[in-house]
Amino acid sequence: MAKRYFELDEDMSSEEVLYWTPEDDRPDKLGQYRAVYGMRIDTSKVGDARIFRTKGYPRALLVAEEVKEALERTGATGLKFTEVTGPSPISDEERAYKRRCNELLDPPPAARRAAWKSFGKLDELAVAPRAICYEWPGHRQDWAIIHREAGRLLLVSEGLSDPFISRLEPSVGFGLELALETEQTELPLDAIEGSWPYILLERVAKELVAQENVRERAEAGLLALEVAATGMPATLVSTEGRVGVLLGLESGTLPKHFPTPFGDVRLVTVKALLPAELEYVLKRGTEGMDELARRFAKTGEEHVSRASRQAVV
Structure with a gap:
């Protein structure tokens, strides 16, 4: 036939x-x-x-x-x-709505992936957790893995810069995406969801999504945060049972912004702090964050996170 x-x-x-x-x-x-x-x-x-x-x-x-x-x-x-x-x-109205959603949500991932590929080799096979999350602008919460120099891995968020689908208009959503760079031993590709770098980055993302003032400060410059320590290495946990991070450290190998069809997006680095460094920041505030940034820069690994390293204070 x-x-x-x-x-x-x-x-x-x-x-x-x-x-x-x-x-x-x-x-x-x-x-x-x-x-x-x-x-x-x-x-x-x-x-x-x-x-x-x-x-x-x-x-x-x-x-x-x-x-x-x-x-x-x-x-x-x-x-x-x-x-x-x-x-x-x-109905025609429902079809028009879906098409408009696709017009808004299709371009950003391509722009982000172009940026990721400029940072290193994008891992197309790694299975990072993804979910429908109504708190994220486009209701999609995703992550990507990029293989970097010296064998390190860069874990980045995907979706914080999506347009707000509820508004049906072009935008860069929250205007940022998060990035955490670490060693391969810290972020096993066959168990991403249970790794501490992923858990930490997801908790930071939740803080940013939930609090507008946190997002604004993260976009503007350095910001210290504390998140829950469950699932974190003991070396990162403070005496109060929290883990500190420093957001927005400048990097010599990563840009501060990258372009998308709807505007530039801020790439916010996330660095895990050791308890002594967190205490240093809590006591000295902005001055302490600036000093930590200078000391991290001297090590040559400004934004890189490790569970085990020497404190810079």
Whole structure:
């Protein structure tokens, strides 16, 4: 039987159609259909075909109603039939909303990935935790791993700079993304979620998302924070049972900002402090943070985090 292919009616009736984009790193599929939800076909182009597929999306096998009924009469199992003709499953307003969401949420990841690749080798295989998080601007919480010089790894947040999807307008969301660089031994790629660098960065992200004043200070310059110590190495835990971090340390190998289609985004470095360094900052405030930054710079590893190292105070 000859294969027959017909056009997909994505513009008029299908609920949602996703395409392969440059960020998917599949140049062989660029611009082609990646997924189709609530498929609808243009029946005027089908003619007398009874079994066929759609152009550009051959994974779905379409059959005429009489073929469906004949298969059901045979008692065939393992088949699932879904209507692909008739009224669209969603309204024009819902479709317009989804398309607008895609227009806003599709460009930022590509821009971020371009930035990540300029920092080192982006790990396409590492499985970092991702989640739907309504507190994040685009409701998507993701992370990426970048292989850096001297075998170190850079863990970065993905999504804090998404546009606020609730507003349906271009923006850089919270205007920043977080970055924590550490040794491979500290961040095992087969157990990212349970590693202390990931736990620490996620807790810092929660603080930033929840508190506007914290975000503003992080965007402006240096900021010291304390977070819960559960799951942290004992060497980082203070006598009060907290872990300190210093945000916004400048780096000779990382930019302060990177571009996206909707504006520049601040890259905020996160460095884990040893208890003595945290105490130093708590006693001296801004002056203490500035002095720590100078001392870290002298070590040549301004923003790099380690669970075991010599304190600079």
